[in-house]
Amino acid sequence: MAEKGRTVLTGVHFVNGDVACAEGAMAAGCRFFAGYPITPATEIAERMARRMIEFGGIFVQMEDELASMAAIIGASWAGAKSMTATSGPGFSLMQENIGLAIMTETPCVVVDIMRGGPSTGQPTEGAQQDVMQAKWGSHGDYEIIALAPSSVQEMFDLTIECFNLAETYRAPTFLLADGFTGHLWERVVIPRAEEIKTVERKKPSVAPDKYIPFKPDEDLVPPMACFGEGYHVHVTGLTHDERGYPKTVDPKVQYELVKRLCGKIRRNADKIIRTYEFMLEDAEVVVIAYGIPSRASVGAVKRAREAGIKAGLLRLVTVWPFPEKQVEELSNRVKSMVVPEMNCGQVVKEVERVAKETPVHFLPKIGGEPHSPSEIFEVIRRAAKA
C-alpha cells in the first residue's frame, strides 16, 4: 500500500493496528518521529521509517526512550507535529520528559502499545497495565489526555484525534492501546485527505514585541510561537511566569501555573471526552470497558439480552480525563456495573470512586489473552442476580 509521496493513503487496506496508527499519524500531519523499537510497538517505527522519507518527514531511531521523548519535544518546538511510540519499559523511561512536555505545554503524541509487566514482562502479549501510569507516571500535579482504541480502524482514527487534541490543548496526548489491538489485522478505510479533520496549534495574533508566551486565552491555552518564527520564547521545566522565565519560589506563580495546566484539561473535559453507548437506554447492568475488552463486552451484552437480562455497555474512548459525568449519571439509574480490564484493577478504581453506592463487579484478566464474551457474560449474570 505504499504509494510514493502520499501522506494520506486513501483507500481500503488490511493492516495491523500499529501500521494503522502510523498511517493515522502521517494523515494528521506528523512530520517527525523519534523512537526506539520495542515489541509490540515496533511496527509503528518500521512503518514510519519506510514512509516518512517518501514525503520529506523525519524519522530518527534514537539511542533510547529518554532521548526519544526529548527529541519529539524539541521537534514540536521547531514547529513539527511529532510522535513517539513505545511499550511498557520504554513508557517508564519516558516519564520524566513527559513531565517536561506537560510543563512546557508542548503538543506531541505518545503511543503506548501496552504489554504485560512489570519490567520487561511479556513482550508479545497484550495488557492494559499502564493506564494509571499514563495518568500519574511523571511527578507533579497534572492532567493528561489518553484515548483507548479497540479496533484497527480506531488505531487510525484516534491517532489523528490524539494529534488534534495535543494541538488544541498544548499537551502531550497518549494513545493507550493494548498489544492485542496493536497486532490485530483488520480492514481500515482511509478517507480522502480533504475529508480528514486536522487541527493546528494556535499561533500568536500579536506582534513579537507584544507577545507573552505563556499568557493563556479564555480556554486557558496560550498561543504557541515556535522557535524561528521571529518571537522571543524561553522554555523551561522550572516553574515559570507568563513570560516563560523561572519563578520558582513565588507560591502564586506555582499555584497559577499548576492550576492552569490541570484546568485547561479539566475545564474542557466535556469537549475532550468521547464515549460509545450500546443498549444503555433501559440497562440495569452496565459493562464499562475500554480497548479490546470492550469488543468481547458487546458480545456479552448481546448474549445477556438474549437471556433476558437488561445489559448495556459504556465504552470509554477517552480514558483520561476520566468520563466522570457519564459514569456518575449511569450509576444513578442502574443496578450494578461490571468492569473487565486486562490488569489487576486500574480504571475500576475510578468507576468505584464515581459510582459510590452502586455495586461494581470487577473482572481482571492477566496473562495476555483478552476476556472472552462468555467470561464477561457470567459476571453480568451474577451481577443481575445480586
Place this chain on the structure above:
Amino acid sequence: MRVEIRIGGFGGQGIIRTGLILATASCVYGDKNAIQTASYGPESRGGRCRSEVIISDEDIDFPKVEHPDILVAMSQEAYLGYIDDLKETGILIVDPDLVPNQRKNSKAKIYEVPATRIAEELGKKITANVVMIGALAALTNLFNVEQLKESIRRNIPKAFIELNLSAFEKGYEHGKNLLEAKAS
C-alpha cells in the same frame, strides 16, 4: 455467519501470510468482515507459528478463535496442539507429509493435501501455503476464487505472483479432486 479458521505450522512456511491472503480476499475484495491474529515464538524460522482468521457477515466483536470451524495443520506439533479445539463438525485439512501421525478422528471432515510435495513439484517449496489456499477455496465455499487471486497479487512480491498463482491452481485442482472422490 461467523467462520473461524486456524492455520498452524512453523515459522518460514508462510502461515501468517496465508491468513493475510484469506482475510484480505474476504474484507478488501469481498464484502465480508475479516480479522487476522497471529502468534509466534521469538524465532523467525522453524518456531511454532499460528495464524487465525475470522470471517463474518456482521461486526466481529470478539477477535479470538476459540473453536475453529476449519483447522489447517502444516506441522505435527500444530496438529496435536489444535486438533482438540476443532469444532466437532469442523473441517480439518492436513499436509500428510508433515503430519505423519494422525488420530482416528470423529465427525470432522478430513482432507489430506500434500501441499509441500505439490509445491516442490512446482519448483518452490515455499509456495506450499498458497497450494493450501487453493485447496481451501475448493474444499469450502467460503471464498471467491477471483478475490483470492486478487489478494495473492496484492500480498506476494511481484516476481513471484505467477508462480504463486499456479500453486493456487494446483491446490484448487487437488481440492476439487478430493471432493469428487468423496462424492463418488
